Structure formats: structure tokens, C-alpha cells
Amino acid sequence: ADFSWKMQSNLNPGEPGYIAAEDFAENVNRMSGGRIEIEMFPGGALFPLADGLESISLGIADLAVLTGGYFAGKMGPIANLETGVPGSLRTPLERYTFFYEEGFIDVVREAFAKQDVHYVAPQLSSSWDIMSKEPITSAADFEGLKIRTFGLEAEWFESLGASPVFMGGSEIYTALATGVLDAARWSSPAGNFKSSYHEVAKYYLSNSPMPVPNNFFAMNTGVWNSLPDDLKAVVEEAAKLSSFKYMSLTALNDADALNQMKEAGVEVTTIPDAEWAEMEAKAKTLWKAYAEEDELTAKAVKMLEDYMAKLGR
Amino acid sequence: MSEQALLTILLFGSMITVLGLGVPIAIALGGLTVVFIHFFWSDAAINLLPVRSFAVTSSFEYLAVPLFVLMATVLQRSKIAEDMYDTMQVLFGRLRGGLAVGTIVICTIFAAMAGISGAATIAMGVIAIPAMLARGYSKGLAVGSVAAGGSLGILIPPSITMIVYGLVTGTSIGQLYAGGVGPGLLIAGLFSLWILFCGWRWPETVGGIPEDTGLPRPSKLKALRGIVLPFVLIVLVLGSILGGYASISESAAVGAAGAMLLAALRGQMTGKVMGEALQETLSLSCMIFWIIIGASALANFYTAMGAARVIEEAVLGLDANPWIILICMQLTLLVMGMVLDSTGIILITAPIFLPIASALGFDPVWFGVLYIINMEMGFLSPPFGYNLFYIRAVAPKSVRMVDIYRSVVPFLLLMLIALALCMIFPGIVTWLPDQLFG
């Protein structure tokens, strides 16, 4: 092979997002006629996820799947908008269109270039949902709720009276078990099931605060620039395919995981549509305020608002 | 031989040589990692050292280390620990080896308060080793029982290692927690039996045969006071966790503050005690963290070089009976445990081993608990084992590394026996999860 790269996923082997990233690696190899070989590593094996931007820009790995929201402290709110914000887009296709047809990907690339990282493509993922120890059926149930979350969602839940708690993944299970947490915003049904949260939190909120978040493929700028144009196209197209692989795996896994959780005694709760819409409107005010922060973010917020207007929302 | 196999030999060979010559461990691991990354990976990748070290030292889970150490040093300096051992001497003095058995019991309780192994080992090392040595215990038994007892922390819930394993493999964390209880108690029981056997067979290792001094023995009621304060502390820490007031990392702060409060109640919370306790906390914590920095970078390098492939070749190459494959997996873990740290081993091997184990029809929870027992042995197995280094830092200067290496051997053998028992009688692991999760 002309190029052999090390790539870190944000997840562990066997998880849908990891398989979708392996699918990317295989497609790149196949589409490039074997000129590119990619060796995959699980999340945290090459570098800690929270230091993903530095690690890619310094060249510890050539390529990685990262989560934008982790980098809001380095990049400002544009990182949150890249991951997706509550009260905005609802389906993967809306998100895909927003990135590729509305041109959001150009704004994002500009933002990540400032961090010396090449933004290859989003990897659309399954929803990020809330599981709780007591049923959540209305906005009022957020009052006093000790919920594990971060970023914009933390602000949002706080505006509803909740008390956001910041906690690493390794502590959530035990914290839910003992009652340090009342609820946790984590992954989709498959991810929550894999983390065993159904054993300690028996309610699943069907309204998703983050219905279509995405991770993204990040690449070392030097490595990217060293590629001939045909291989650049291969990498970009394979990354697009990876999103679809992820979505189809999600469709296969989430329903099954939710059923297994139900069998284990989990109940699905719902906040009525009208009330949820009001809650989402609050979230929208929060991310609209991001426009004040910097020029690039203002452009992104405007772009999102315009697109939502086209969608009639 | 594959490139990775060659690298494996070179890496661990030079590690053992450099450590054996006596280079300080933290410096040896950090320096070797840089050299190896330069020659076998890329200069850009050397950046992982500062990145890793920031991640290690800024992780909230590790905050429990200095705080539990502070708790222990306060208990030791304020003589609460000594009173506790005096009491145990009165209560179990006639039982040869009673103090060491008491130490194992306290380690087991401590394991239920901490999610990591280090915190319990250092804390008990500070408290128990001087107490046992002062009462005539041999170095081997005093040091070995603490090193071994301390390692129970990751097997008895709560356990960060089980959570890492559960997240990597998708195994139920609740069932792993429940599954660890039986083997944890079994191992604690085996340790205690061994100590009692030593006391019976070689009385000189447990401070000799207790003789009647002719002096009136303090009444048991009066002596009980020595145990009341430590008991209050345990209730405080466990209560803060189970009552939902503190996460497992935060509960260490309850322990440290509780120890200070108790010392103050006894009028012993002086500036001198506090100063010495803080000084010792600083030394022990820093010594450990600088080792963790080097060790995690080294494991990181080994993972990046495709360590998983060596393991995969070794295990998949076997076309044998499922039990032989299972035993080979345990042996692989045992050998890796001698040179690598547990998080690294899990990242490298768990994604390979678990699918094999389930394909062979083994219960994932049962396999996971066997796995954790192996990780626990890794904390003890020479030459590279965190518990060995913790003990070296805590124990008096007269206890040399060789003494520590020697002291853990019988305990390692006992853990091997426990591992074998869990394999032969899976019910030891699966009974409790079956009861709780049906």
C-alpha cells in the first residue's frame, strides 16, 4: 500500500459506530484499489478521546472518529452546532442535506482548520436519549432532576429546573445505582443497553433531546494534503457511506435493544408533543444566542435557521 | 516470527533489564516508551506522553488515590490505627495470625468502599504493615497479606475495572458486580486460611506463640473502643455511597474528612500530625502517578503496534478443546499481567477474547469475572505490578523489593487456586447474579 494509516474510533469493537468505521476503512481500501490501508483501534487505545483534536493535529494517529461537542471548550459553540443541537433537525436525511446541500460542511471545515485538523465528513449517528429512575412525562419532571449531561443540553435542562451533573462514563452506572444521579443522557437504546443502564434506571424517555447527533472523521492535515485528488475523493465518499452503514445498523439494533430492555422491566415514557415542542423552543433560544459569540458561529446559526425555515419550522 | 512477536520480546526484555538494573520505575517506563516510539512508530507519536499524562493526572476517578491515602496517613499518625490493632490483638491474640486475618477482613471491607485497587493497598499498607511488623510478624506475611488483600478492590464491587471491562465488551455491569462477590469472599477466605496455617505451622512468622504475661488483660469491652472509631468511619464512607450522597470517587473525600474528624475528637488532630500526614500523602501519590504515566504510555505504544494481533494469532492458532483455549487465554492474561497495566490489557485483549469465549459457549459474566481475577493477579505479579510498588513505597526501608516479590508468591498461588475453583465450579461466580437477575 502507498499509504498505511492508524485510525481510532470513538467506540469499542462490536458497537454500531465502530462497525460503521470499519466499513469506512474497508471501503477506502477497496475503492483505492489497495493503495490505502487503515488499521482500526478502539476508543482511547491511541489517545484519550477528550484530546482528539491535538492528537490528530500532532499526528499521534492519522485519522479518527471524534465527537465535536467534546471540543466546545477549544472551539466555542460551533463545536456544539457541528454535533447537532436540540430543538433543530429531526431526521438523518435532514442532517445529511444540511451538511452537503446547504453547505454546512464548508463552515465546519473552516472551523476545524483553525484547530489544524482536516474535517473529512460527519458520521451521522443514532439518537442520544435520556434514561431515568423515576418516570419523566412532563417538563415539570425536570424540576430538581440530577441528570448527567453537558454543554448546551446542560443549559437547557437547567432552564427547566434540573441540576446537571458532569460525570465521566465510568461513574454513571454506579451513580445511577446509588442515586447520586436521577437520570443520564447517554446513547441510543443499543448503547444504553450495552452500558447496562436498564439495570439501574427503569424509565426510557421516548422524546430524544438529541435525535440526530453526529460524530465526525478527523484527519491529520499533512496526511490529507499529501493525498492525490482521486484518493481524497475516495476518502470523502467512503466517509459518506459510513453514515448510511451506521443508520442501517441503528435501525437493526435499537428496536431490538429497546425490546430487551422492556423485557428487563424498563418502561417507555413520553412527554406530550405540544409540551415537548415548547421545551424545544427553549432550546432553540439557547442556540440562537450562540450567534453573538463569533462570526463563523453566527454564519452557522443563520444557516441552520434558514434551513429550518425551508422545512417550515 | 511476526514483527509484533519480535517487538514484544524486545520491549519486555528491555523493560525487565532496565527495571532489574535498578533504574527508578517511573523513569525507566517513560524513557523506554519514548525510545521505542522513536524507533518503531513515529516521532510525532511521542506526543502521546504529555497527552496521556494530562489525561491520567486530570481524571476524576484517580482523585480517590490521594484522598484515601490521606485518610490512611491521618489514621496512622493519630494512632487510631494502632489502637485498632491493639484491640484486634486483644480480641484475636490467641488466634495465631489473627492480626493478618483481621487485615484481610479490613481489606475486604475497604474493597467495598473503593473502585480501584491502589487506594486500598496504599491505605492498608500505611496502616497495617507497621502495625504487624511492630507485633513481630515476618516481613513476608505482613507485606504479602496487605499486597494481596489490597488487590480485592477491583473484584468486590464497586469496581472501575469491571466498568471498563463491561463497557468494552458490553457485559452487564450489575451482573459483573454481583459475580465478583463470591470469588472475592472465596479469595479472602483462602488468604485467611493460609495465614492461619502459617501461624499454626510456623508460629515465628506471626510474632510467635502468644504467652501469658501474667498481667491482667484489658476487658474485651474496654478494648472494643479501639474498633469503634474505625467502624464509624466505614459506616460514614459506605453510607455516603449507598445513601446516594457521593459517587465512588467522591466518597474518598468523606473518608479523609471523617478520619480528620475522628482524630480531632480524640484531640490528636495537631499541626504536626496533619503536616506529616500531608507530606506522606504527597510522596506516595506522586511516586505512584509518575509510574502510572509511564506505564499507561507504554501500554499505549504496545497497543498501537498491533499487540492485539500477537494475541489473536496465539489464541486463534489453537484448534483445540474449548477448555484448553480457555486456559490458554487465562495464561496469556497472566503473562501480560506480569508486565502491563490492567487498563492496557483490557483494551488489547477483551475485544478478542470475549467473542471467542461466547463462541465457545462460555457465560460472558462468568468469563468476565475470571478476567477480573486475572487483572487482580496482575497487580501482584512480578516484575511489574502496581501493588508491589505501592507496598515498596509504604513499607519500612528494611523491606526490600525482593522481600515483596517473595511475599506475594503464596498469595498468587492461592489466587490461581481460586481461579481454578471458579472454573471448575462456575456457581461460585454465577450464583449471586442468578439470584439477583434471574
Added chain:
Amino acid sequence: MLVDHAPMTRIIRIIDTIMIWLGRLAMMLVPIILVLILAEIGYRAVVGRSLTFVEDLASWLLVAVVSLGGPPTLMRGEFVRVDAAYDHYGPRAKALLDTVLSTALMACFLYAMVWLGSNFAMKSFNTGEVSATGSWDGPVWVAKALIPLGSALLGLAWISHVLKLWVDVRAGAADV
């Protein structure tokens, strides 16, 4: 052979004084961590809310404890070794081991930690990185800068350590 090793002892004394003060500083950070975590537990129990800055601040203080506390710990000779062979060495062999092999490994380690670590901290400073939780604007570069700083001081402590070994060798030679 008459050698004046006063300059050596003077360097040792200067470095050790710095280390002692550094140790006192690092030591005092531990009770601050303790108080922060207790405040978080108490605030949650009483007010029902989380002091959202505590997790970051306590973790960063741990970085400070380890970075600044490491050098004085090294100075006190409390960096653990496998002493199976080491205990049997004479002063000269001990000095040679640490001057040659350990120093070489230390140099490689410090290159990564000080040089590349500064670069890592500078990246954080240049982007004005703040806490990733979004709960407060705590500057991360301060914590990150402690890694190269602490490592550089570790190198300083190592110099004092090696010099002491040679003072011992000479003292031993003088006795003979």
C-alpha cells in the same frame, strides 16, 4: 587527589531548597481538593444542585499535586526502584547507573514531557481553551502547562540527585 566539591554541594543545596518549598506548596493543594469535593457533596445534599466547576477544578488541582509534588518526591529519593540488584551495588556503581543509564532514559522522557508538553500547553493557550463541560470558563492551559513545568523541575531534582551520588562516592573515597 584534592578536589573542592563545594560548588557541587552549593548547587545541591539551592536545588533542594527549591524542592522543599515546592513540596510544601503541592502538599497544601490536597486539603483544597478535599474541601472542594466535600462542598460539592454537601451542596448536592442540601441545595439539590451540583457545583459544576468542582469536577474540573479538583481534577486540575490533582494535575498540580502530581506535577509539582513529583520533583520534591524524587529529591527525597522516594521514586521506587526494583532493588534486587541495586541494593548490592557500591556507591560508585549506583552513581554510574544513575549518571549513565537512568539519566539517558530521563533525558528521553523529559524531551517528550517538557518540549512536546510545552507545545501541547501552547496549543491550549493559543486557542483560549476553557472547560469542556460548558459549565464555566476555567482556563485549561494553566493545568496543561503544569505538565512541562513539573517535568522540567523533575529534571532539576534529578541533577541534584546525581550530584549527591558523586558527593557520596568522593566521601567514600576520602574515607579510604
